[in-house]
Amino acid sequence: MNVRIALAVGLVLAGLAPALCLAQQAAGLYRPAAKLPEPKYAPQYSSMEDQRDLSGVWFIRDYNRRFRTPVNTLPPLTAFGKAELDKRIKAETDGAPFADASTHCWPHGVPRVMNSPYPIQIIHSPGKITIVHEVAHNIRQIHMDQPMPATVPTSFLGYSVGHWEGNTLVIETKGTDPRTWIDEEGILHSDKLYTIERIRKVENGENLENEVTLIDPVYFTRPWVKKMNYAWRPDLRVSEYICEENNRNAPQNGVTVAK
Amino acid sequence: MNKNAPMLIKHTTLWLLACATLGFAAQAQSATSFAGIWLLNGDQSTLKTDEGKLPPLKPEARRSYDAAVKARKAGKPMGDTLSSCLPHGLPRLMLAPYPIEILQEKKQLTFLHEAHHMPRLVYLGEKLPANEALDGNYMGFSAGNWDGDTLVIDTGGFNDLTTLDKAGLPHSEALTLNERLRLVDGGQTLEDVITVNDPETYTKPWKARITFKKMDSGYWLKEQVCTDKNPDA
Numbered sequence: 295m296n297v298r299i300a301l302a303v304g305l306v307l308a309g310l311a312p313a314l315c316l317a318q319q320a321a322g323l324y325r326p327a328a329k330l331p332e333p334k335y336a337p338q339y340s341s342m343e344d345q346r347d348l349s350g351v352w353f354i355r356d357y358n359r360r361f362r363t364p365v366n367t368l369p370p371l372t373a374f375g376k377a378e379l380d381k382r383i384k385a386e387t388d389g390a391p392f393a394d395a396s397t398h399c400w401p402h403g404v405p406r407v408m409n410s411p412y413p414i415q416i417i418h419s420p421g422k423i424t425i426v427h428e429v430a431h432n433i434r435q436i437h438m439d440q441p442m443p444a445t446v447p448t449s450f451l452g453y454s455v456g457h458w459e460g461n462t463l464v465i466e467t468k469g470t471d472p473r474t475w476i477d478e479e480g481i482l483h484s485d486k487l488y489t490i491e492r493i494r495k496v497e498n499g500e501n502l503e504n505e506v507t508l509i510d511p512v513y514f515t516r517p518w519v520k521k522m523n524y525a526w527r528p529d530l531r532v533s534e535y536i537c538e539e540n541n542r543n544a545p546q547n548g549v550t551v552a553k
Numbered sequence: 554m555n556k557n558a559p560m561l562i563k564h565t566t567l568w569l570l571a572c573a574t575l576g577f578a579a580q581a582q583s584a585t586s587f588a589g590i591w592l593l594n595g596d597q598s599t600l601k602t603d604e605g606k607l608p609p610l611k612p613e614a615r616r617s618y619d620a621a622v623k624a625r626k627a628g629k630p631m632g633d634t635l636s637s638c639l640p641h642g643l644p645r646l647m648l649a650p651y652p653i654e655i656l657q658e659k660k661q662l663t664f665l666h667e668a669h670h671m672p673r674l675v676y677l678g679e680k681l682p683a684n685e686a687l688d689g690n691y692m693g694f695s696a697g698n699w700d701g702d703t704l705v706i707d708t709g710g711f712n713d714l715t716t717l718d719k720a721g722l723p724h725s726e727a728l729t730l731n732e733r734l735r736l737v738d739g740g741q742t743l744e745d746v747i748t749v750n751d752p753e754t755y756t757k758p759w760k761a762r763i764t765f766k767k768m769d770s771g772y773w774l775k776e777q778v779c780t781d782k783n784p785d786a
Contacts, residue, residue, distance in 0.1 A: 349658065398781070417658065431672060433672055450776060534640075534692055536639065
């Protein structure tokens with residue numbers, strides 16, 4: 295066998311080898327390996343490469359149990375809304391705070407659920423974005439590219455539809471159960487609450503910004519905005535959180551017995 | 554043999570090795586997708602082995618199981634985690650007659666259970682740590698790995714407060730589960746073959762087989778809030 299033949303045979307074999315790989319692929323044995331960097335836990339990774347990929351674990355940066363405007367003022371409450379808030383602040387000061395959805399181990403409502411000091415995980419799937427919250431195992435579903443139905447059934451987390459405006463995810467929510475509160479202190483809402491969240495990646499994908507517009511003519515004199523930020527946390531996982539177990543603030547006769 | 558022959562062999566071997574490596578990498582992932590909404594087939598409130606028999610309970614566990622079955626029959630079921638709105642645990646949550654949505658990502662499979670709006674996260678490509686290395690909780694820790702088009706999920710790190718099924722099959726903290734999930738029936742059925750390993754409660758590991766049928770894509774999970782309206786009060 296001379297060198298020329300050897301080379302020819304080599305080339306044929308070299309050609310055959312990918313064919314063998316293809317045959318293996320056809321048999322379902324071969325799958326392309328992912329070429330993503332591998333953070334400690336995160337199922338995906340965050341970068342500005344795909345600004346519409348919000349998947350992964352996030353953790354609130356600026357948690358505050360009170361909802362305030364971006365200039366740290368009280369929201370534009372109606373007289374009724376202010377009176378209800380004051381009643382709750384007084385009850386808490388007096389040591390017998392009102393029970394809210396979280397003390398009943400109910401889902402926390404929107405936008406309250408987006409303001410908890412626990413990890414959240416965003417998962418994309420065809421036609422949907424899901425947010426799995428560690429706190430009280432809230433599962434939030436956002437139906438993508440669908441119109442808001444004329445009437446939506448009332449539920450603790452409401453009915454959410456989403457769409458992209460550029461690289462900003464816009465989520466509209468209606469039908470949030472008025473038994474949930476806006477914040478932990480006692481800003482309430484009615485069944486007319488309508489929230490619009492504008493969520494986008496900033497700071498090279500290390501930060502998720504959520505600008506929430508709240509509209510509720512019963513409790514607010516005009517629409518107002520609350521801002522929240524979440525840090526990209528590939529080192530965290532959503533753990534088991536069982537509110538129903540050892541609930542130290544379980545309400546009795548509608549009043550939380552603080553312990 | 555010509556002097557080029559060893560080089561040829563080397564060349565071919567390298568290609569075959571490359572193929573084998575790619576084939577091995579394939580084990581880390583599969584094109585199989587379990588994504589969709591699934592509903593349990595049949596009533597699995599009394600879990601049986603894949604041979605339709607009572608699982609091989611040890612004598613003490615058998616007494617506790619018989620007592621639970623007797624109490625339920627008498628219309629006075631013993632309290633379980635569900636009556637207090639606590640989680641079902643596993644595999645009981647998989648046996649609940651409510652829809653389950655599966656979300657599939659490269660490194661995570663997520664079960665969203667309508668029952669108790671409970672998520673179950675399965676980390677893909679990881680090895681299940683020993684029970685001693687895990688904090689015992691209701692849903693345990695699940696690690697999944699592909700075996701061809703079958704997803705093998707190993708779960709451990711359970712507490713002993715739940716039962717395996719509604720009837721009352723007990724388990725200890727030594728429990729580990731091995732589940733083999735695959736699509737059958739042209740992708741319209743999801744099969745879950747569950748092997749229960751709990752040497753403190755059962756005389757030997759045993760298998761159960763459950764299946765789920767795919768629901769219409771238009772369905773979306775409803776909000777089931779046990780602490781508001783407990784379906785199992």
